Amino acid sequence: MKYLTQASVAAFTVAFASEAMAVEWNVSVWGTRRAFTEHVEKLAELVEERSDGDFTMNISYGGLSNNRENLDGISIGAFEMAQFCAGYHQDKNRAITVLELPFLGVENLEQEVAVSHAVYDHPAVADEMAQWNAKMLMTSPMPQYNLVGTGAPRDTIESFDGMRVRATGGLGEMFAAVGAVPTSVTSSEAYNAMEAGVVDSVAFAQHAHLSFGTLDIADWWTENLNPGTVNCPIVVNIDAYESLSDENREILEAAVDDSIEYYLENYAELLRDWDATLEEKGVEKVRVSPEEIAELRSQAQPIHDAWIAEASANGLPGQELYDLVESTLAEAKSE
Template identity: 35%
Template sequence: MKLMKKMTLAALLFASTSAAAQVVEGPKVNWSLSFFGNPRALSAGMEGIIEEVKNRTEGNFNIQIFYGGQLSDSRENLDGLKLNAFEGAAICNFYHPGKNPAWMVFSLPFLPLGDPKVDKYVRAKMFEHPAIVADMAAWNAIPYLTGLLPQYEILGRGEAPTDLSDWEGLRVRAGGGLGDAMEALGATKQTLPSGETSTAFQRGAIDAAAFPFTYAHVSFGISEEADWFTSNLAPGTSECGWILNKTAYEALPTQYQTLLMDLREMGMDIEQAAYAEQDAINLPIFRKNLEEIVYSEEQIAKFREIAGQPVWDAWIAENSAKFDAQGVFDAIWDYAEEAQNQ
């Protein structure tokens, strides 16, 4: 909670220096957003935006996040938006792959993501891609703020998988293409909601869990159950971002719409600062209490060989009849190249 308060303050310092005087006048509006879990680095960006919106509108546009699935189960936030049950929500694409098939591209392994500058550019551009927009339109929603999730790493219990063959038979919480990559190593993928993973560890239902490294492992209590962690597997990431109810957004006065969109850059900066701050705290603790697995360059190359291109090709083939899967996949690489050349 202290981190969230600190990041909210950072949001005000970031945006209010010149913007506070620019009051945005408008009617009284109250919004509710559905979020799974407690306040953490993933929610820090939206929390900062909410505080700045309140500040800039002098309290006329009030947005409240309801944590812990108070408004909806994590797998049903899209349904809630379609029913106009609330004005916005956070989603994780792999919680409901059939509901957001194009968004599953973000969970493919070994995409050119991981560098903060590249991530901001690529994900912001992808949130405007026709296929990504169409996924949300089917649920009366629009993409708003990417979660900018860091690369995943894996924490687990029992004997550490220091060789790639050691993953054979391990039950790993990992969704989407990342889960497919783990299956290529012989593991069994599990797609548990984040909040259920620690309990599954305690009950012996899973052996390892892939989460954004390092903040999510701590947020969901995984590091308290684990014996070891990977630090350079970097198999991929996913998209747990914020989306808005289309009906509610279009009903806003134009000045409120503009304000929300103008604050996305600030929200992304806050998210990345929150992740970096958590890494500085968590990584030394991990190294003190857990066994660190560092794979050789040869092992990483082998992993990419068996779980990279084959998983990409399978995803494109599986989805080509639903949308321009090849185009969506290529767009990420094209945007990454653009970001690197800027």
């Protein structure tokens, strides 16, 4: 038929307009799908479902950028959403490194979510992220890190002396304070570094020891060292966020809490199976004595004080951010 009816033209126009208004975001993460990325996967699922397909996310595991350059990619609009870890480039995200200080006293993932989001909401963090055209969306809560290693177990401060350990941020500083030699190779590089003997041990949360294979070549795991963790936010490009319709912006924001809740439930399942996984892989559980942990804790406060001083010297409200972590954590523990 050569001619379209007026009704057909109207229907075509509406369909074209609807397609043109659809929003598709590219999301840059790394590695493989794992517990660390389940909230991103859930977020994508929820926004697509709640927008009736009008708002979708394409999640790329390393295809858009490497993990050390995700914040740079966000800054130039190479993609709309990304995950990064503060310890990969501390100079670009100084304010949130307060969350990576050793022995802050965080006991579980719910507390980690509370302190992270409190810090993310601080104006100093928003201002610093805005320099990279980035807006904080949600955290990627991780348990306290523990070591896996090869050879004889490292379960005393004396045995840490000279230990080459993959540890970033404040954790690296703490290990260095007791004579270890920290290196900040990325999570994707940790297995090769450990296999080649470049490092003796790797500090990770449980999911990462599984996902990046360090558990496969480990002889031991410290089950109770719990020196701290790293902080890995999910950020969105400010221009992309502001260009969303009011409806899609509300859908995105509302999906955050649901995605975090899903993440916590999923991680709890992983932890329930952890002992069986260690036994299956022949990895010895090592307990560090309370006396050794107390001595390590004594090394933490000078690192905290130095962070506050350095942050303040660089124009950040260091004491205020540190106090915010402590007060939020105290409140979370009282609930």
